[in-house]
Amino acid sequence: MQFDRKLQLATDLYQFTMGNVYVQDGKAKEEAVFDVFIRTNPFQGGYTVAAGLEQVIDYINGLCFTREDTALLKKNHPEFSDVFLDYLENFKFEGEIFAIPEGTIIFPMEPIIRVKAPLVQAQIVETTILSIINHQTLIATKASRIIEEAKGDVVMEFGLRRAHGTEAGYYGARAAVIGGCTGTSVVETEEMLERPSMGTMSHSFIQSYDTELEAFEKFVQYNPDNAVLLVDTYNTLSQGVPNAIRVFKKALADGNVTSGYGIRIDSGDLAYLSTEARKMLDEAGLESAMIVASSDLDEHLIKDLKSQGAKINSWGVGTKLITAYDCPSLGGVYKLSEIAGKPKLKVSDDPGKITNPGYKKIYRIYGKSNDMALADLITLEDEVINQDEPLTIFHPVYTWKKRNITDYYVRELLVPVFIKGECVYDCPTISEIQQHLKNEKENLWPAFKRMVNPHVYHVDLSEKLWSLKQQLLSDAE
Amino acid sequence: MQFDRKLQLATDLYQFTMGNVYVQDGKAKEEAVFDVFIRTNPFQGGYTVAAGLEQVIDYINGLCFTREDTALLKKNHPEFSDVFLDYLENFKFEGEIFAIPEGTIIFPMEPIIRVKAPLVQAQIVETTILSIINHQTLIATKASRIIEEAKGDVVMEFGLRRAHGTEAGYYGARAAVIGGCTGTSVVETEEMLERPSMGTMSHSFIQSYDTELEAFEKFVQYNPDNAVLLVDTYNTLSQGVPNAIRVFKKALADGNVTSGYGIRIDSGDLAYLSTEARKMLDEAGLESAMIVASSDLDEHLIKDLKSQGAKINSWGVGTKLITAYDCPSLGGVYKLSEIAGKPKLKVSDDPGKITNPGYKKIYRIYGKSNDMALADLITLEDEVINQDEPLTIFHPVYTWKKRNITDYYVRELLVPVFIKGECVYDCPTISEIQQHLKNEKENLWPAFKRMVNPHVYHVDLSEKLWSLKQQLLSDAE
Known part of the structure; x- marks a missing residue:
């Protein structure tokens, strides 16, 4: 019952507008890294549930442009050059994608999906990935909150009749x-x-x-x-x-x-x-x-x-779940973090909107004695944690807030999904994903799961990543 | 760029569960009338914009069940009888559908779509119709409110990246x-x-x-x-x-x-x-x-x-429009109003949830001098308004509130879309629908269009329909 629908044009025009410039300007092959992440948990909650990866994989696997597509673009957008339209007709995603598996608990600022690909390719997949991930992650999180209270x-x-159309249902x-x-x-x-x-x-x-x-x-x-x-x-x-x-x-x-x-x-x-x-x-x-x-x-x-x-x-839940009624949009974004080997961040007057630069990964730190999640640490890709030594982490803004962690082990959250354009990931079944979330929630203290005023889970930056960010912020002034 | 996706299973299971009973119990061919309507305008507004009819028509035109569909239903639902599964395999919509054209201003309690068909057929199309109409009507109404303030x-x-998936976008x-x-x-x-x-x-x-x-x-x-x-x-x-x-x-x-x-x-x-x-x-x-x-x-x-x-x-509007953020669901319902020639209503302790019985139509009454909409009147299908005579209408609850209308003309809002299962409606182009709404809004006083505390537009019942409703309510006690 997979849909036949092709999603190559289910995107914002500006992806093509930018691609048209990049191809003509010789930038098409510059390697870019983009991160998908949220800035806050929805529903004023303490956590978020990753979902939608399988549909992202289907989308990337099927991503190509037909002559019909390029003819339509040419007709409606005379600014699109033949060299760009040729590029689209020969388009094949050749990049790398790492992602956090579905059903995993995630937190703000963590790359849920990390795309590293030639600039035009990495740019073109933005909107469709966001549309899929924002939707399913939102509804999975709402469902998890309801399940929590159904005890x-x-x-x-x-809720199908109140969904935003039949596909949203x-x-x-x-x-x-x-x-x-x-x-x-x-x-x-x-x-x-x-x-x-x-x-x-x-x-x-x-x-x-x-x-x-x-x-x-x-x-x-x-x-x-x-x-x-x-x-x-x-x-x-x-x-x-x-x-x-x-x-x-x-x-x-x-x-x-x-x-x-x-x-x-x-x-x-x-x-x-x-x-x-x-x-x-x-x-x-x-x-x-x-x-x-x-x-x-x-x-x-x-x-x-x-x-x-x-x-x-037994509870039949409709409108409020399928539309995520009290917070009907997840603000997942897709931000450039590196281009041609140079780390990038987006500055903003609003500190919460400043992004984390570089090619990054995430460690979740667990207590050895009870398997409970203690904190997450975002690091640069080449950083390795020596689990035999104590680990000191610190708050990325209030840096004097330090924690010294012993008797722990770590798990990397991002796993390889596409390598050189080929899918290397076996999607789990729905029951496996459901069970994975159940396990994840058992390893999360109740304080983070409660409905009102949950405790804020620590997501810290490694010292190396933190220093890089400070450097880039200084350079931007 | 029409999707190939078939929607025959994009529905709630209970439509089939009920159909299975009806077919075995000899009720499949009883003629039923169902109305799609809303109970309140979204966004605390004074009006609603009908949208989604073209996709409903596509759905009905393509509605059939394959052997693959019935095999799946048989496997997962052993209660479904062979006679019912045969019924599905030979399914063809044979009913009548009247609808209010897209871009028309509508109000609570007015049948936006009226389906008259053999019971199983009329029942099976419920969820898909609601899902399409609720979504598009909601977003069209939100957009119209934004356009109003953009002057x-x-x-x-x-908003695609924040939509509930790519189809919702x-x-x-x-x-x-x-x-x-x-x-x-x-x-x-x-x-x-x-x-x-x-x-x-x-x-x-x-x-x-x-x-x-x-x-x-x-x-x-x-x-x-x-x-x-x-x-x-x-x-x-x-x-x-x-x-x-x-x-x-x-x-x-x-x-x-x-x-x-x-x-x-x-x-x-x-x-x-x-x-x-x-x-x-x-x-x-x-x-x-x-x-x-x-x-x-x-x-x-x-x-x-x-x-x-x-x-x-120029304004680029995203999240708040595409998710209808402040009211992300339209409560359109699909209610039985007649079965085998007998008018039906749904009683409720909540007077706002009592439905209007019978096979009905809607007149919009305009002032002859200025073409402004004065009120809507829901009547039984066989009622005719003599436009040469003054018209007295009254509030359906506070019945002493009467209005005597002269110098008016009327327009019927429901138009034929399917007759005996055949589509008889030519869908207008998007530009025509957009223009139709513009005209509709010009004929609506500003008091109904304002953002906060709009005036309540009168939707009254004819005396004959009102009497029928009172009779059925008395009978139900």
Whole structure:
């Protein structure tokens, strides 16, 4: 179910405008290094979940320009020279890409993807990479936050109708599963996510029958293994739940319901309705009936409902997850850090917008005794940490803030994905990525994962990188 | 550049789950009517702009299920009967669809799309239609609000890197142009939107040269007709603008810049920087140099900058438009209004969520003297307004609020799109849709278009429809 869609023109015009200058100006082959990174965690959270790499790989692998493409560019943009259009027709990505695997916890200023390639090639892939990574990383992070508050309950992604179009629903569902959702309602994802899609019925199903009772009976008859009945079409407690109980008792007695039965509440006061419904179900001997809730849920509402004692086993999350409603954009950027061997940084009046120069990598430092992540250290590519010696790291702004670390080990976060234009990376399955995130979160202290005012995880620069940055900042003045 | 992607599985599983019951229960052919409508205008605004119909038409025209699709469904969902899977393999949409044309101003509770089809068919198209319409209608409305505050300036859509994936960027750009944007940076849209994409350079272009001056010279050399220089890489006023002036003066003297030259400011205090830059450009005799601004712009910031006297000719709008940042989801729903000839409504404790029953249409009432829209009236399909007689309309809740209208004419908003499964609608071009919205907005009083606390446009029900609704509400008690 991979899409046939080619993404070579799913980019900003200025990539070609710049490429046209570079090719004519003899700069096409200058080697450039660009970093993809975020400046802040979304949702005022303490961490971010990397996602989207597999689609970036598909994009790079398929990246080429047809004669139809160049004819279109020539027609609409007379400034594009024939030598540039020829360049595009013979385009093949020849560079190197390192990336942080999907499902890894990441933090601001860390290169999620590092591209080293001839300048035109490295420039042309900017927008498409950002569009893919910004979207999936955002939704995976939102899902992870929701999963955190669901405390082990099943969470299902139900938001396609409110997604920013059907593709956003498709890849949004992928990111939601990476973030920890059990599944999604999006049928189209079944091959990609290697799991059946999920869902039961809408209000129109109930309304299409003369009575709610008849609708329930018919539904259970044809869905004995997944008999979740929507109980809020007319009146949840006076009609919906009693009708569901009546149907379940008969179906259980007749052996027509085997497993996976219950009710779904889609409106009203979920705390009150779920506790009352739970009582009614239990009193009828239906302790194994599950209660599914849906209705504009997010991590805040789930936490709130749980604190009120709501009796909900399973959560269907829609709009707030698939649109990342409270922070619908991730500000991932793609910044030049080296050109023709010269490290570069972007200066700015806003210190938070100054970039880190050079060809870099990231070490995550773990405590040996408990495998918990202690801090991350961004270094230049040629730096090696001697794990047998204590490590002193310092805050990149408040440099007197130092930490001396002993009994640790390190892991490099960036792994090779493309070498000389060839993909060298085997994409893990979705279940493996989901499990990887689970492991990552277990190795992260709760203080970084809490919903409000999380502790700030330390991402420091090596002394060598820090000195290079200071030097370039001085030179720029 | 139409995508090859098939959308038949870009839907929620429950559409098939319900279809499986309907087919086995002999209900597949019951004729159902569903309405797509919103319950509130997004962005706390006074109106909404319909968009996305062309993609809905493409979807319906291509809607069929392959053996591969049914094999996948059978494998993952053993509850799906062979008779249902056969039904899917022979699926052809045979229904009727009426819709409000794209670029039309719409209001809450009005059917934007009305589907009348055999129950399974009408049900199966729900999610995909909503996903398309909710997305494009949202972005078109946001764009229209931004255009309103730009007061005739050029507005360009630059948000692809922050869109929810590349398809959201593609169709988001379409919606942005419908809403009034002059163009977009997304190259892929050039055929669809019948216009060249737009853009100039990024900071990395400047950084890839040893000096800003050299970068500017090279850019102008190869882009004589579109020489817009990004001036904020180092220091906007002390370096960027002076360098741009130096390059423009030489290029103008040499005849190397012909038209369309200027500067772009992408950070900092746009009010201050643009007024200072304007002075510097004017003093250098470059009155025709344009100033383009970009940097997290939306309608509020544009209005604010204008009120401060910012000297900006052209606005590049990104994140806030393409994600509809302050309201990233449109709550369009798809509700059953009639089944097998029987009108239906959805009751709810929340009066705003009660639906309008029956097979309906919408009249927009205009004043004869000035062509301004006075109110909309939702009626049953068989109702005709005699335009020679005065018309009395009343508020659907506060029924004593009556208006007696004379000297008016009416327009029906819903037009036929599919009849007996065949498309009978010629989609207008994007420029025609953009012009249609412009006309629509000219016929809408400013009170409904203002950004904050807009006046509420009257959408009333005919007496016959109102009575039917009251009757069904009484019956439901």
